[in-house]
Amino acid sequence: MVPEHPTATAARRAPTLPVTTTVRPPGAPTSSRTPPPRPRHHETALTPGDSARYDARFASRAAGIVSSVMRDLMSLSERPDIISLAGGFPSTESFEREVFDDVIEAVARDHLAAALQYGPTEGLAELRERIVEVMAHEGARARVEDIMVTSGGQQAIDLSIRTFVNPGDTVLAEGPTYPGAVPCFTTYEAAVEHVPMDDDGLRVDLVEASLDRLAAEGRPPKLLYTIPNFHNPGGVTMSLERRERLVRIAHERELLIVEDNPYGQIRFDGDPLPSLWELDDGAGWVIYLSTFSKILAPGVRVGWVAAPAAVLRKMNLGKQAADLASSTLSQRLVVEYLRRYDWRDYVARLNGIYRSRRDAMLRALEEEMPPEAAWTRPQGGLFVWATLPDYLDTTNLLASAVDKHEVAFVPGRGAFLDGRGGNAMRLNFSGVPEPVISEGVRRLGIAVAEMTDLHRALGGLE
Amino acid sequence: MLKGGRSLEREVSLRSGANAEAALRRLGHDVLEVDVDQHLVRVLRAERPDAAFIALHGKGGEDGTVQELLEILEIPYTGPGVLACERAMDKVVAKAHFAAAGVSTPAAYAFSQDAFRELGAGEAIPDIRERLGLPLVVKPAKQGSALGITVAREAGDVPAALMNALAYDDRVLMERFVAGRELAVSVLGTSEPWALPVVEAIPRDSDFYDFEARYTPGLTDFEAPARLDDGLAQEAARVALACYSALGCRGVSRVDMIMDPDGRLWVLETNAIPGMTDTSLLPKAAEAAGLGFDEVVERILADAALGA
Numbered sequence: 001m002v003p004e005h006p007t008a009t010a011a012r013r014a015p016t017l018p019v020t021t022t023v024r025p026p027g028a029p030t031s032s033r034t035p036p037p038r039p040r041h042h043e044t045a046l047t048p049g050d051s052a053r054y055d056a057r058f059a060s061r062a063a064g065i066v067s068s069v070m071r072d073l074m075s076l077s078e079r080p081d082i083i084s085l086a087g088g089f090p091s092t093e094s095f096e097r098e099v100f101d102d103v104i105e106a107v108a109r110d111h112l113a114a115a116l117q118y119g120p121t122e123g124l125a126e127l128r129e130r131i132v133e134v135m136a137h138e139g140a141r142a143r144v145e146d147i148m149v150t151s152g153g154q155q156a157i158d159l160s161i162r163t164f165v166n167p168g169d170t171v172l173a174e175g176p177t178y179p180g181a182v183p184c185f186t187t188y189e190a191a192v193e194h195v196p197m198d199d200d201g202l203r204v205d206l207v208e209a210s211l212d213r214l215a216a217e218g219r220p221p222k223l224l225y226t227i228p229n230f231h232n233p234g235g236v237t238m239s240l241e242r243r244e245r246l247v248r249i250a251h252e253r254e255l256l257i258v259e260d261n262p263y264g265q266i267r268f269d270g271d272p273l274p275s276l277w278e279l280d281d282g283a284g285w286v287i288y289l290s291t292f293s294k295i296l297a298p299g300v301r302v303g304w305v306a307a308p309a310a311v312l313r314k315m316n317l318g319k320q321a322a323d324l325a326s327s328t329l330s331q332r333l334v335v336e337y338l339r340r341y342d343w344r345d346y347v348a349r350l351n352g353i354y355r356s357r358r359d360a361m362l363r364a365l366e367e368e369m370p371p372e373a374a375w376t377r378p379q380g381g382l383f384v385w386a387t388l389p390d391y392l393d394t395t396n397l398l399a400s401a402v403d404k405h406e407v408a409f410v411p412g413r414g415a416f417l418d419g420r421g422g423n424a425m426r427l428n429f430s431g432v433p434e435p436v437i438s439e440g441v442r443r444l445g446i447a448v449a450e451m452t453d454l455h456r457a458l459g460g461l462e
Numbered sequence: 463m464l465k466g467g468r469s470l471e472r473e474v475s476l477r478s479g480a481n482a483e484a485a486l487r488r489l490g491h492d493v494l495e496v497d498v499d500q501h502l503v504r505v506l507r508a509e510r511p512d513a514a515f516i517a518l519h520g521k522g523g524e525d526g527t528v529q530e531l532l533e534i535l536e537i538p539y540t541g542p543g544v545l546a547c548e549r550a551m552d553k554v555v556a557k558a559h560f561a562a563a564g565v566s567t568p569a570a571y572a573f574s575q576d577a578f579r580e581l582g583a584g585e586a587i588p589d590i591r592e593r594l595g596l597p598l599v600v601k602p603a604k605q606g607s608a609l610g611i612t613v614a615r616e617a618g619d620v621p622a623a624l625m626n627a628l629a630y631d632d633r634v635l636m637e638r639f640v641a642g643r644e645l646a647v648s649v650l651g652t653s654e655p656w657a658l659p660v661v662e663a664i665p666r667d668s669d670f671y672d673f674e675a676r677y678t679p680g681l682t683d684f685e686a687p688a689r690l691d692d693g694l695a696q697e698a699a700r701v702a703l704a705c706y707s708a709l710g711c712r713g714v715s716r717v718d719m720i721m722d723p724d725g726r727l728w729v730l731e732t733n734a735i736p737g738m739t740d741t742s743l744l745p746k747a748a749e750a751a752g753l754g755f756d757e758v759v760e761r762i763l764a765d766a767a768l769g770a
Contacts (some may be wrong), residue, residue: 046737046757048481048745055679069609072473079468085560152495391622396610396629399470403521403630454575458584458621 029054044429060333061165061187070411073094073398077408083440086408088180088232088382090294091353091433099341106336107329119328122315123149123304127247130338131304134295137344138264140275140288146306148315151326153262153291153303157225158184158322159315160258160287160305164222165190170214172224174202176385176424178232178260181225185417193221199376201238202226204246211253223256223287225462228276230263230381233415233426239380240273247276251284260289265347267380268355277306284308288399292334294382295347300330354382360434361427361441368445370452375427382430386424390450400447407443464528466497469520470630471607474677478738479517481745485759486515498523506535509561515759515767516735520606524735525551538766542734546710550734551604554635556709560729563708565701567729568720569594570637572603575628588618590636600624602631606733608672611665613639637730642722644671645688646743647702648736650758650767652712657699658747658758662688677741684743684751694725700729713765716744 079085107115122128128147136144148398150156165171169190173181175194178193185192193210196203207224214220226246228238236244250257259276280286291303305315319325337343361384375386388394394411401407412424429437429443463486465479466472479495486493496505498518506514514537518524526547532539544548549555553570560567571590577583592599600623601611611628612623620636634764642666648658662685665675676683685711690698702717709715709732719729736744738759749760 047485048740048742049749049755051740052679058680072673073470076468076470077475279509391625393622393626396626399609400629403470451625451629454578454625455621456589457578457582458624 024191025221027111027427028214042276046408048149048430058349061189066399070395070398070414071112072111073395074410079402081432082402082406082408083432083436083443083446084408085427085432085437085440086410086427087200087315087431089320089428089430090298090382091350091430092297092299094123094349094353095346096299100338102332103337106340107332111332111336115329115332117328119325119331121319121325122149123326124328124335126330126335127302128304130335131306134338134343135277135288135306138261138272138275140306142277142279142288142306146312147310148305148312148319149305149326149331150289150303150305150319151323152298152301153260153289153293155319155322155326156185156289156291156303156305157181157260159318160223160225161188161190162318163311163314164235164256165380166222170221172221172233173205174226174231175418176233176421177225178227179410179414180232181260182414182417183438190222191219194418194420195224196418197231197234197236199236200242200245201228201231201234202242204238204242204249205372207246207255208249211249211255221255223258224250226276227260227263229261229273230266230378230383231385232263232381232383233383233410233412235376235378235383235385237273239289243273243276243279247279247286250276250280251283255285257286258289259286262289262291262294263381264290265295266351266354266382268351268358269379286366287311295343295350296337300327300334302326302330302334327431334419340393351380354380357429357432357434357437358384360437361429364438364441370445372451372452373448383427384427384429386425386427387412388425388448389452389455390423391455392448393422395422397425397451399451401444405443407447409444463493463495463515463517464498464502464523465495465517467518467520468499468500468706469518469522469524470605470609470683471519473737474607474737475519475523476676477515478519478742479572480518481738481740481755482512482515482759485496486763487761488756489510491763498528499719502528503531503535505638506532506537510564511537513537513763515763515766516540517738518705519737521604523550523608525604533768536767536768537766540762540766541713542709542711542715543767543769546712546715548732549733550711550715551730553601554603554633559708560705565704565729566727568599568638568640570635571637572633575632575634578624578732585620587624587636587677588617591617591620594636594638598623599637599639600627601635601637602627603633603635605630607676607737611670611672613670619656632770639718640722640728642720642728643688645690645698645721645727646716646747647698647719648716648744648747649703649706649711649712650700650714650761650765651746652767654710655703655706657752658744659687659700660698661686661693661743661746661750662689662690664745677739679741682741685689686746690721694721700726705729705732712767714744714762 008294077086128144161184165188171190277286277288372389410426412421463483465475526544529544554572557567573583596612610627614620614623644663646661664683668675705717716733719727745755
């Protein structure tokens with residue numbers, strides 16, 4: 001705007017600023033002044049120049065963690081005007097208040113002192129017994145002594161990698177792999193070799209090929225990390241034939257398998273398939289990881305590992321270093337819940353919600369995405385993996401999706417450690433109501449179409 | 463302290479804002495942090511601050527929009543005024559001003575998304591390539607932090623680079639690539655602007671100073687002051703001041719340039735709101751000048767003003 005009076009354009013100096021010590025704490029309401037908290041020296045002590053002092057001191061495992069465009073763009077998905085299909089959240093809003101009150105009351109009444117106390121590193125014995133029952137429901141036989149409770153499934157992954165992987169060791173994982181496992185791989189400086197998937201899950205034939213190649217290169221993998229059921233982010237499930245063949249390979253070629261199974265019970269279609277743990281039949285080549293995050297609530301942060309005793313002993317040491325023990329309070333809450341209620345009823349209710357949401361997403365994708373796009377049709381879990389033409393870069397697409405179209409997703413590159421996945425994206429359906437899914441996918445379709453049109457306008461490019 | 467906002471550089475802005483805000487508190491000022499959103503005008507009306515320190519980057523905060531609001535509310539603000547911000551934000555406009563002021567800037571052609579869609583501008587790419595040569599830098603007209611920038615090494619890379627850039631802005635420019643050293647000159651002041659020492663950014667792995675290299679500690683080495691002979695350092699300062707006044711900047715700005723192997727300086731852009739993160743160039747220049755970060759923040763605040 002051009003100012004109406006030329007004199008108004010003269011730069012006016014700011015008035016002298018009052019020097020006071022009033023400080024507003026972050027997040028405080030802006031409408032009223034709050035009394036100043038006592039100034040804490042360290043809060044304001046460091047200048048950008050001071051912060052540089054750490055650069056030379058960071059450990060190499062921390063140095064591997066970089067700033068990325070993707071991370072900064074992803075943080076924008078939290079904006080209220082944006083429909084985020086980027087989350088990985090289970091639905092928690094249908095958990096009944098009465099059930100929660102009842103469980104909390106039982107913990108407070110019968111176990112308060114113990115629930116507030118330290119617990120054993122391997123977890124509460126009663127919880128480990130219940131975990132054996134939960135596994136049995138999926139057809140995975142285990143004994144109490146096979147189980148160690150962890151702080152969420154994430155710690156189970158961390159302990160698996162920490163226990164086996166030295167810097168530079170090779171690890172096999174699906175391509176794409178779980179984006180949340182990527183920080184574990186980079187922290188322990190694993191060299192990850194991705195093995196592709198198709199509609200039947202991990203290409204087990206290519207696992208064999210990788211084993212041959214890596215053996216010839218003198219760097220056989222320490223382990224294979226796999227999510228056989230409703231892969232995150234892949235959305236596919238490993239077929240029975242492949243499971244059997246993979247366990248056979250593990251036995252013949254002495255390949256250690258870390259089977260991550262957070263979603264096994266979140267099945268809406270088809271029949272459950274046996275876990276790799278079950279097919280291994282106690283031979284000790286499979287370490288099994290799971291969690292209460294999807295069948296109860298992620299907020300309790302309770303997961304577990306099932307593994308042979310020799311492995312558990314080492315993992316126990318690792319867990320002592322990490323957090324000594326998982327929250328006793330959370331574990332007790334889970335125990336009392338499992339004792340009083342049939343967790344399968346709640347999971348059945350959740351699965352009903354997820355099935356409708358998945359259907360809404362698949363319907364919307366069918367209607368809104370250009371013909372060049374392809375996506376998986378998961379029988380369970382929380383995610384769809386969509387693949388766009390090679391010429392589209394989904395990290396850049398996220399910029400325009402967020403900025404212009406107000407929809408967010410997880411760019412595929414975050415699920416690879418070798419730079420692949422540039423034309424893919426992960427879409428979450430579990431955490432978003434159906435009308436929002438439809439609208440979100442509609443916006444996504446517009447964002448994608450804009451780019452495919454542009455590609456045509458640029459005369460097609462190879 | 464205006465920071466955050468909804469631009470793609472939100473996270474960078476939050477880091478800049480945190481550093482500047484800590485400095486202001488050390489200096490004894492009463493700081494109100496505002497993460498800029500739809501309540502901005504209401505908050506500013508209610509709080510009536512003596513000045514607004516702008517640590518916003520990118521669209522909205524660095525392009526004159528927030529500055530225009532502050533003009534209406536009559537709250538003096540740091541950094542350049544509305545028009546200078548608009549000129550600096552749009553690289554096409556900024557380059558025209560540089561050229562008019564006799565400052566060298568690499569030759570470039572700019573097109574809107576509609577030119578490709580409706581006028582077949584894609585068919586002119588071979589001509590552009592011929593005139594500007596390869597590699598060719600493809601960048602969004604209005605975007606900071608090197609977001610959406612690609613160095614197209616071969617003819618076949620150009621269309622994909624254009625698509626990348628167009629994801630960040632509706633207008634893109636194709637610019638002649640100048641190989642050389644990445645120099646940045648921060649300028650302070652209003653009536654008598656003066657240049658801080660030249661800082662050189664030396665990315666370790668990437669082929670240019672991209673987003674990762676800018677914000678990941680350890681991925682870029684910095685020389686502050688840059689190792690230049692006095693004549694060249696003075697020339698860099700002179701060029702930076704020429705750009706500063708060509709755009710009508712006040713308070714603070716940072717001029718980014720490349721020094722080619724012949725010692726010639728090519729200005730790429732001027733940043734109206736220079737980054738103040740731990741890895742940013744302005745704080746390094748402040749240290750090199752012997753001023754320190756807080757002193758620079760204080761001077762920027764002291765220059766807060768109104769008027770386009």
